Amino acid sequence: MPTFSRASTKLALLVVFLAVPACGRAPSGDGQPEIRQSPAPAGVVILGSVSLDPGREYEVFRPFADYLAAHLGEVGIGTGKVVVTDSLSRMVEALRRGTVDIYIDSPFPVAFVCERGEARPILRRWKRGSETYHSVVFARSDSGIESADDLRGHVIAFGEPFSTTGFLLPKATLVSSGLKLVNYADSAAAIPSDQVGYVFSNDAENTLFWVLKNKVSAGAVNADYFAALAGSRMDELRIILSTEETPRNVVCVRSDLDPEVVRKVEEVLLAMNDEQLGQKVLRDFEQTTKFDRFPTGAAHDLARVHQLLAYIEEDVGQ
Amino acid sequence: MRLGLKGRFVAFVVAITIAFGVVLTALAVRAQSERLRHELIERGKLLTTVVAANAANSLALLDVGALRNLIAEVRDQENVLGVVAFDEGGRVLTDGTVENPLRHTLIDEAVRRHVTVSDTLLVEIADEEMAVTAPIWLGGRPLGGILIRYSLADLAHDQAVLARRTAAVGAFFAALAVLAAALLTEAVTRPLGEVIQAARALAQGKAVPVLRVRSSDEVGELAAVFNEMTRRLRETTVSRDAVDRVLATMGECLIVIGADGAIDRVNKAVCDTVGLAEGELVGRPSDEVIGAPEGYRSLTDAVDPQGPVHGLEAELVAKDGSTIPMMVSIAPMASPQEHSPAFVVVASNLTERVRIERQKDDFVAMVHHEVRGPLTAVRGALGLLAGGVAGQLDDRARELVEIALRNSERMERLVNDLLTARKLDAGKMDFRMQDVNLMPLVEQAVEGTSTYGARHEVKIFLDGRVDGARVWVDPDRLIQVLVNVLSNAVRFSPRGETVTVSVARRGGRLRVAVADRGPGIPEEFRDKVFDKFTRAGDEGWRHQSGTGLGMTISKAIMEELGGGITFESVVDTGTTFFVDLPES
Numbered sequence: 001m002p003t004f005s006r007a008s009t010k011l012a013l014l015v016v017f018l019a020v021p022a023c024g025r026a027p028s029g030d031g032q033p034e035i036r037q038s039p040a041p042a043g044v045v046i047l048g049s050v051s052l053d054p055g056r057e058y059e060v061f062r063p064f065a066d067y068l069a070a071h072l073g074e075v076g077i078g079t080g081k082v083v084v085t086d087s088l089s090r091m092v093e094a095l096r097r098g099t100v101d102i103y104i105d106s107p108f109p110v111a112f113v114c115e116r117g118e119a120r121p122i123l124r125r126w127k128r129g130s131e132t133y134h135s136v137v138f139a140r141s142d143s144g145i146e147s148a149d150d151l152r153g154h155v156i157a158f159g160e161p162f163s164t165t166g167f168l169l170p171k172a173t174l175v176s177s178g179l180k181l182v183n184y185a186d187s188a189a190a191i192p193s194d195q196v197g198y199v200f201s202n203d204a205e206n207t208l209f210w211v212l213k214n215k216v217s218a219g220a221v222n223a224d225y226f227a228a229l230a231g232s233r234m235d236e237l238r239i240i241l242s243t244e245e246t247p248r249n250v251v252c253v254r255s256d257l258d259p260e261v262v263r264k265v266e267e268v269l270l271a272m273n274d275e276q277l278g279q280k281v282l283r284d285f286e287q288t289t290k291f292d293r294f295p296t297g298a299a300h301d302l303a304r305v306h307q308l309l310a311y312i313e314e315d316v317g318q
Numbered sequence: 319m320r321l322g323l324k325g326r327f328v329a330f331v332v333a334i335t336i337a338f339g340v341v342l343t344a345l346a347v348r349a350q351s352e353r354l355r356h357e358l359i360e361r362g363k364l365l366t367t368v369v370a371a372n373a374a375n376s377l378a379l380l381d382v383g384a385l386r387n388l389i390a391e392v393r394d395q396e397n398v399l400g401v402v403a404f405d406e407g408g409r410v411l412t413d414g415t416v417e418n419p420l421r422h423t424l425i426d427e428a429v430r431r432h433v434t435v436s437d438t439l440l441v442e443i444a445d446e447e448m449a450v451t452a453p454i455w456l457g458g459r460p461l462g463g464i465l466i467r468y469s470l471a472d473l474a475h476d477q478a479v480l481a482r483r484t485a486a487v488g489a490f491f492a493a494l495a496v497l498a499a500a501l502l503t504e505a506v507t508r509p510l511g512e513v514i515q516a517a518r519a520l521a522q523g524k525a526v527p528v529l530r531v532r533s534s535d536e537v538g539e540l541a542a543v544f545n546e547m548t549r550r551l552r553e554t555t556v557s558r559d560a561v562d563r564v565l566a567t568m569g570e571c572l573i574v575i576g577a578d579g580a581i582d583r584v585n586k587a588v589c590d591t592v593g594l595a596e597g598e599l600v601g602r603p604s605d606e607v608i609g610a611p612e613g614y615r616s617l618t619d620a621v622d623p624q625g626p627v628h629g630l631e632a633e634l635v636a637k638d639g640s641t642i643p644m645m646v647s648i649a650p651m652a653s654p655q656e657h658s659p660a661f662v663v664v665a666s667n668l669t670e671r672v673r674i675e676r677q678k679d680d681f682v683a684m685v686h687h688e689v690r691g692p693l694t695a696v697r698g699a700l701g702l703l704a705g706g707v708a709g710q711l712d713d714r715a716r717e718l719v720e721i722a723l724r725n726s727e728r729m730e731r732l733v734n735d736l737l738t739a740r741k742l743d744a745g746k747m748d749f750r751m752q753d754v755n756l757m758p759l760v761e762q763a764v765e766g767t768s769t770y771g772a773r774h775e776v777k778i779f780l781d782g783r784v785d786g787a788r789v790w791v792d793p794d795r796l797i798q799v800l801v802n803v804l805s806n807a808v809r810f811s812p813r814g815e816t817v818t819v820s821v822a823r824r825g826g827r828l829r830v831a832v833a834d835r836g837p838g839i840p841e842e843f844r845d846k847v848f849d850k851f852t853r854a855g856d857e858g859w860r861h862q863s864g865t866g867l868g869m870t871i872s873k874a875i876m877e878e879l880g881g882g883i884t885f886e887s888v889v890d891t892g893t894t895f896f897v898d899l900p901e902s
Contacts, residue, residue: 203383205418209411215380231422 040078045069045261047082048100050091050109054084064285067278068102071268075261088317092116101254102265106164107305108172110250112316115306118255121298122262123269125249126289133248135170136226137241139218140211148177148241153193154217155184157201157210161315164246166204168315170220172308173243187216204229212236246305250298251291266293323510324503331499332492339488347481354476358397362450362468363439365395370452370464373403377454377461382411389414389464397469399447405462406434425451425465433463446470509537513544520548571634571644571665574651575604577658579618591667593637608663609633609641618661621650634665643668675744682740690733697726735867739850742874749792749878753902756787756828760821763800770805775813776834778804782820787828790902791879799872799883803832803895806868810836810893823901827881830897838889847885848873 047065051057061082069080083100085091088109094100095118103110103119113119124131137156139145145154151174159166174196175181184197187210191197199216201207207219208229221229223242230237251269253262272278273290282288294301309316321329369392376384385403392401393414402410402420408430410420424430432440433453437460440451448470453463512529520526526548529541565572565585574583584599592599592607599607610616611630620627626649633641644665651660700723702708704716711719741747764778771778789796807817811834818833839847850870869883876883880900887893 201383203381203386205382205386205412205421206380209380209382209405213380213405228417229421233422 041073041076042079043072043075043077044079044081045072045077045265046099046101047080048091048094048103049082049084050086050088050105051084052086054086057084058082060284060286063281067272067281068265068268072261072264075258075264077261088112092118095119095254098254098256101257101261102251103253104249104251106168106248107246107250107302108164108168108309108312108316110252111302111305111309112313114252114302115309119252120255121250121252121294121302122266123251123291124247124294124301125251125291127248128287129289130224131248131289131292132245133165134223134245135165135173135220135243136223136239137170137174137218137220137243138211138226138230138237138239140214141236141238143214143217143238145217145240146238148174148179150240151179151196151218153191153195155187155189155191155197155199156181156218156220157187157199157207157216158220159200159204159207160202161200165222165243166207166220167200168312169243169246169308170241171198171315172311173241175311176308244304247294247301249288250302322507324500324507327503327506328496328499332496335492335495335499339492343481343484343488346484347477350480350484351477354480355470358468358470358472359441359443359448362397362448362466363441365392365398366450366452366464366466367439369401369466370454373464374454374456374461377403377405377411378456386412386414386416386418392466397472399467399469401464401466403462403464406460408433408462411462429463429465434460443470506537509533509541513540516544516548520551569666571663571667573604573608573663573665575618575661575663577660579604579616581607582660588634588665591636591642592634604661604663607635608644608646608665609635611646617646617648617663621648621661623650625649631668632665643672645671678740679744682737685733686737690730690737693726693730693733697723697730700726732867735871738871739867739874742871742878747875747878749795751790751792751879753788753790754793756789756830756899757783757785757821759791759793759796760800760819760830763797763804764819766797766801767804767808771808771817774808774811776808776811777816778808778819779816780819782822782831784821784823784828787821787823788902789828789899791899795875796879796899799875799897800830800832802868802872803883803897807832807834807836807893807895810834812836824898826901828899828901830899831894832897833892833894835892838891838893839885839887840889844885844887848883 045065045068047061047068049057049061061084062080065080065082067080069077072078083094085094091100091103091109092113095103095113096116103113104125110119110121114121137148137151139150145151156174158171161167171181179196180194181198182191182195184191184199187197187199189197201210201216201219204221204225207216207221210216211219212233218240220241226239227234253265269291270293272282282290369388373385373388376382376388382403389401389403389412392398400413402413402425404410404425408425410418410423410425412418413420429440429442429449429451433451437453437455440449440453442449442451446469448468449465450468451463451465454461509529509532516526516529528548529545532538532541568585569587571588571591572583572585573581573588576582581599581602581604584596588599589596604618605616608617609632611620611632614620617630617632620630626647628647630646630648632644632646634644636642645668646663646665648661648663651662700719703711703719704723738747761780764780768778804817804819811817815835818831820831820833822829822831848869850867873883876897876899881898883895883897885893885895
């Protein structure tokens with residue numbers, strides 16, 4: 001009878017030990033029992049945005065769209081899409097044609113499209129912990145400019161053309177006060193005394209330094225940034241105008257969007273910050289804090305925006 | 319702890335290698351560090367220059383946003399600690415961040431000053447940081463600049479890594495060097511060790527092994543030379559042993575006296591003669607052991623620097639104080655270690671000889687007293703008989719009386735010769751030296767021998783003369799010599815022949831030549847002519863009345879007179895004897 005070494009015996013036992021469990025295992029990719037899932041609803045919810053950088057915008061909106069779509073199954077929506085237009089007028093068109101269901105943007109663009117009847121505001125979007133913002137217009141303390149009226153014959157620097165607090169809001173406010181603001185390409189241009197020339201600095205820091213260095217006579221920036229921008233040189237500057245607060249961001253929906261969908265969208269958005277995944281999606285969505293309803297109603301809370309829009313409609317519609 | 323050659327060599331190599339390695343490592347690390355540092359600095363300067371070039375336009379337009387974006391990219395570069403763009407007043411415009419906490423802060427005073435007066439890079443290095451400032455000028459006026467701070471911490475890290483690697487490599491090669499040193503010293507010291515062991519065996523008198531010559535280098539040569547040395551030493555030892563045996567065996571006494579006059583060495587014969595051990599003799603002053611010969615204050619005074627002196631009579635002092643007569647020869651012996659020479663003394667015991675000489679003296683005295691007197695009486699009586707004092711004798715009686723008379727005369731001459739020879743040997747013969755004319759003495763000798771010659775029918779003819787020649791001699795002894803030589807010439811001349819005598823000057827000396835026409839002296843006898851009692855057994859020789867002592871006595875007398883006697887001979891032709899004297 002053949003004899004076996006202790007090593008070969010151990011090896012045989014090991015093989016048996018490993019082989020036995022494998023015999024009774026069902027083939028499976030992840031080891032979990034399979035669960036039959038029902039097919040996704042066929043409906044699609046389309047989020048729209050206006051941007052000259054559609055690729056980046058798509059990346060920003062996509063997770064949010066997916067989250068939203070994932071929670072709209074009740075209303076037959078299972079897929080989220082993102083549509084980016086390069087102008088506000090095209091967004092209006094998209095809303096009209098129904099290729100965009102939900103449009104989220106700053107107040108003036110939203111007011112623009114809402115006035116065209118193609119959308120209606122439903123919720124506010126909080127960003128970076130605040131629901132509203134405003135702008136300040138400032139000049140050097142030693143410039144002799146103490147009020148908005150003193151800006152005549154001077155040049156003011158705004159931020160980016162599409163910026164609410166950097167351009168639209170302060171301009172609208174200045175124009176609404178009776179000033180004639182004219183866009184100049186060169187900050188050194190001679191400005192007629194009945195005008196206020198303006199240039200785009202395209203950056204809040206530029207605006208600040210241009211004012212400090214007398215490249216321009218005044219500048220307008222988001223009030224939240226002014227203190228940080230002024231820093232230790234605050235005493236060299238003077239705020240000559242502070243605008244009203246406006247909602248920071250607004251969620252509007254296509255005017256003819258199914259009310260049930262609208263309701264569900266509101267429900268989902270309002271609850272997003274109550275759950276972990278929703279919070280993460282919100283953070284990734286441009287530092288969104290939460291969504292809420294307009295305190296006194298959208299019409300009331302956006303009334304001033306609509307008023308000021310009249311002064312800058314051409315600028316908004318670019 | 320005492321280190322051997324191997325240990326010292328290895329320690330030396332280790333020390334040199336470590337020192338060399340440390341120095342090399344330090345130099346290499348330093349050089350590499352310098353190179354790294356230089357590279358880092360150059361890289362920093364280049365980056366700052368590029369950023370400044372790219373920032374110039376934005377700074378000119380005061381486009382802080384663009385500056386911010388530009389600097390934001392630079393901030394992420396390796397080793398960059400921070401970047402700021404500043405205006406002509408030295409105020410920071412942006413640090414590349416949106417928050418920009420350095421906004422409006424003033425840069426360093428020195429940097430600020432630099433950018434307002436220069437458009438060249440400013441490099442500041444402190445500890446592990448380097449700050450490079452690139453001023454930005456446009457249209458001949460400063461706009462501001464770019465300041466980038468770099469970390470040099472990596473440099474320290476790189477230096478440490480480099481140092482460790484270099485040290486590791488150095489340690490590796492140091493270990494190799496030590497190993498090589500150990501192997502090399504082993505190769506050198508092992509053969510040396512064999513030589514040392516062989517030398518130790520040699521010093522201890524043990525058997526010395528023959529060393530193996532493994533190589534042709536210095537060590538191999540040492541081994542070969544050592545082998546040769548031991549071979550020669552062995553031969554020398556054998557020779558010395560043989561010499562020692564000879565010295566111990568020889569009957570003569572051998573004494574070596576050092577340059578200081580003390581005894582250096584003696585042989586067994588000396589110890590046996592004086593009754594003292596070698597240790598009791600070596601080191602003692604030689605004067606205490608060997609008496610001075612007659613006429614000298616000490617034995618060493620008799621030394622002739624030119625060579626050995628023989629025939630000195632001195633005395634050894636025995637242990638009991640008695641003296642032992644010795645015949646001594648002494649010679650100087652050059653000593654390589656001493657300036658003064660040592661002396662070698664060879665001495666023969668004269669005790670037996672003295673006893674024999676005393677016996678001879680006793681015999682001579684006995685002959686003188688007991689033989690000569692009666693012999694003289696006998697000859698006298700026979701002469702009277704021959705003279706007819708007792709009456710006329712018949713022919714037969716006369717013949718017998720003449721025979722007795724001739725033999726008694728011969729006996730008398732023999733006795734006289736014996737006495738003379740003994741006196742000469744003993745040095746007791748008296749010489750009355752005088753300054754005399756030579757020719758009369760020669761004439762006297764010729765006349766004295768003429769009767770003898772007539773009897774043998776041999777004429778004696780005086781041929782050459784040197785009148786007025788004077789010599790310093792004992793006249794009687796000279797005549798005795800000349801008569802002896804003439805007598806021999808007559809004796810050995812054929813009847814009717816002539817013996818010719820001539821006197822001449824020769825090389826500052828006077829020569830008396832006596833020539834015969836006899837049979838000549840055979841070759842085998844010529845070196846015995848002057849020996850005692852030597853007479854040829856040849857039939858050609860007539861030995862009428864010779865005693866065999868005549869030539870011996872003549873030679874001894876001539877030597878005492880300061881001259882000499884020689885001869886020339888041709889067999890069957892004749893012999894000529896020469897008696898030479900210095901002319902006074």
